Amino acid sequence: MRLALAVVSLLVMIGSGVVVYDQFHSRWEDNQRAYFHQALEQAKTPAERASLEGRQPKIEQTIVTAFGETRIDRCQSCHIAVDDPRLTSAKQPLKTHPYSAAMGDVFRNGRWERRHKFSDFGCTLCHDGQGRGLDAADAHGEDPFWPSPMIGYTIQDRWSKETAGHLRGADFIQAKCVQCHADKDFAGTPLVKRGRELFFKTGCFGCHRIEGLSSGTIGPDLTEVGNERKLDYLWGHIVDPRAYTATSVMPQFKLSDDDKKALVIFLKSRRGASMSESSVDQFRMQTSTTNPVPESVAVVAAAITKASTPAARGEQLIQGYACLSCHKVADHDGGISPDLSYEGIIRDQPWLIDHFNNPRSRVPDSNMPAFGLPESDFADMAAYLMTRTAPPPAMTPAETFKTLCARCHGEKGDGKGINAIYIDPAPRDLTKAEFMTTKPETRFLTSIDQGVPGTSMPPWDKVLTDEQIKGVFDYISKNIVREPQKQLKPRKVPEQNPVPMSAESAQRGQAIFTQRCIGCHGRKADGRGPNSLDISPRPRNLRNSAFIHNTPDRRLTESILYGVEGTAMPSWMDYGLTQSDVGDIVNYIRSLNTTGK
């Protein structure tokens, strides 16, 4: 017993000793002593020497109150020589902070005077990091959860190796200069300027809002993204938008590393209000009713040459607005969005103008933003697209499929073409025999011929002849589906909805819908129920008016009563729904889609 007592007493004593030693043995004191020693060696006058000899290590701190929240920077407890010109060639942490005429430092009377004095600005205002930390790892922000590690210097443990390699360097500090030097043409921040141009040039502004710059609503608001995200997230998300958010519809743009870096620096500089804005400026910006004209309009307008015809100007605009960083025209291919090479014979001018003004008026789940460009530009771009009337040269069905269909449906026809993930509803998986062999041939031929309204499937009737269309369909049946058409038992489905449309019927339909359907189709019937993400093909968005209007009662009723083979839609007849129940549901669905008939 007494031995045990002695052992634990010893443990407590050793523990206390270790804790106390750990607390009071500080690296910064060693650093300061090393500094005193080095400075003493270089001291020339006795006065210098005397001042150094009397010094004892102490915590050096700057309290910065002039810029936003009060900052307490103790960085100089280790980096004690930042303002001592004698140690320009010393090793970190005892090195003099470089003097730079570009940053406004002045060489006067044989010595440098700083423009940004540490006593006014501290360190973390520019460098980020954790000013209060007295331990290198703390202070530099290496802790994986520290929100602002030293910019361009500290790589946190959780950052991926390949990303981290791009995130070092003094350039990244430009993102911080912008906090005060908010002028977009400020000479000291060329990369922010370049990133800002890219933000407009590559079309980012179409989806993302940045207060005072853009008003996109498809993607997240980036006004304060610099506060919310660290460099690795910004870089990683541009490189692969789906690495962090599996359901992101953001295109994976093809950018050079330099462009990515400029964009990351620009985004990192977005921190809401800059130090140079007053709250009144802010308020004016927020309440301003005029939509800020995207800078891209100005940038592009300055870049394009005088063109003779609207179509020629439209061609330049399509280049200038970087439409082809997503779309394809002839040989230029962004690899993200539909091929516009035959747009002149697929669409007409009103369709194009409508679609430019609001893509979702034609394809309700389109991820193309409404860019809000000037109407004259839209008109010219439409005029150019209307000149793309040359049909493709005669090809074999296999070639036709590869050229026209594979972009969305995939070379193997599995619905996984290069732009399939950006298209909603997703392209049909043509390899799914269960689906393909149970629908009448005419339905497929119509879909190819007339397109599917409300989706990205365009009408091919003017591009391809009827024989070509038949040829492509036969090619699909033979080489992709590879199963013969099935003869289904005759089904009892009314041509017209037997239940007349009425508010009561729609209400009954809604009740059944809420009970049976919302798990997949969602409470709003928009196809985004809780199970929708696990289902392929995704449940139909029943608020897609263009699609619903074009779908006859017969098909809606049949799909509900008998289910849809090859999809997750079950046969609701087996679960006890009667024809009149289904009639009510159809009426409910129709009642959701009253516009755009």
Added chain:
Amino acid sequence: MSDEVNSKWKNVMNFPTNVVKSIFRNPLPSSDRGRAATSFTNFFLHIQPVRVSRQALRPTYTMGLGLISFFLFVILTVTGVLLMFYYVPSTTQAYGRMLDLRSSVAFGVILRNMHRWAAHAMVATVFLHMCRVFFTGSYKPPREFNWLIGVALFLLTLLSSFTGYLLPWDQLAFWAITVGTSIAGYAPLVGKELKFILLGDATVGQEALLRFYVLHVVVLPLVLTLFVAVHFWRIRKDGGLAKPEEAEGVPVLAAAGAAVEQPSRRFSIQGLVRGPFVKIGNLEEDTVFSWPNLLIAELFVLLLTIAGVMIVSFLFNAPLEQPVNVMHPPNPAKAPWYFLGLQEQVSYSAFWGGIGIPGIELLLLVLLPYFDRGKEGVGSWFARQRILANSLFLVFVIANVILIVIGTFFRGANWQFVSPF
């Protein structure tokens, strides 16, 4: 005159001795009477009985769990008060204060670590203590009421730990409390109101932080202290720790290492202590003096607890995640580990998992000593006569442990089952 001077001089000479004597009324005891008097006249020692049964001293009988829980509470109080000097219950300042503690306050890291790990440990030891009391049948009459106090103490411990969880105001805290209070929101009738009263708002925010802070540093510790006092007092009044009905001449002395002196003169304890509940007089043969036997054991447990908490705190840092971001919940958002069993149950059914089953379990715990009153098997681990009760309780414990393990290690994004290996 000289006599007076003499006596004054004597006073001066004897000053140190007198001071010591005024504080320590008894010399270090060398006789049984002295040992009894020491225990009896000292404020801190009088909480303990003068004599203590050998059974109660056996480390394998109690494992010191109740005492460890108490000492952890003491550690928590001391470190907690020190932390209060640095903490500000404000959503704008709290997280910054955490960073201060970690990087610039002297002993900040170790203080915070000790407070955090001791809190987790206390939840565990209090629960284990409850298990010990059950498996040894120590809740039976006349100790029913103390069992109730114990259940209340367990709940208070959980609540204290839970309210403290929010204070760092990091992502871990915010979402754990969001999940935890949502579970409270599932209670029938009063759920919504309870949640609102707890949070002072519809969501976790400044009001919630302030409420949790006041609960954590004032209300709960005070109530807890009161209950601990009653708990200890009842132990004495119920005749010390539970022991088998008839003393079985167990060879416990060697194990406990108790010092046994042959009494030089027999005297009755009743001569010193009166009261209706004191039962020690009859069992003198099986008891030893608290001084030094019990005191050394307690000192050992105290030092062991301090050493354990200190070593763990030196080796492992208390977690601190990003500052609160209400727009980006972690996936999955998990409650503190001791509530993960609940959260796991909630993932099957919000009402039954969060309120129904825990409510029934709690009710059973409360009613238990009033319905299981037989005297068989009291005072020994897993007594054969109590096989049914012990098995049922074991199932309850294992089920909860399994649920907590599943919730902690086997649940990933969207509460999907994942393998940690």
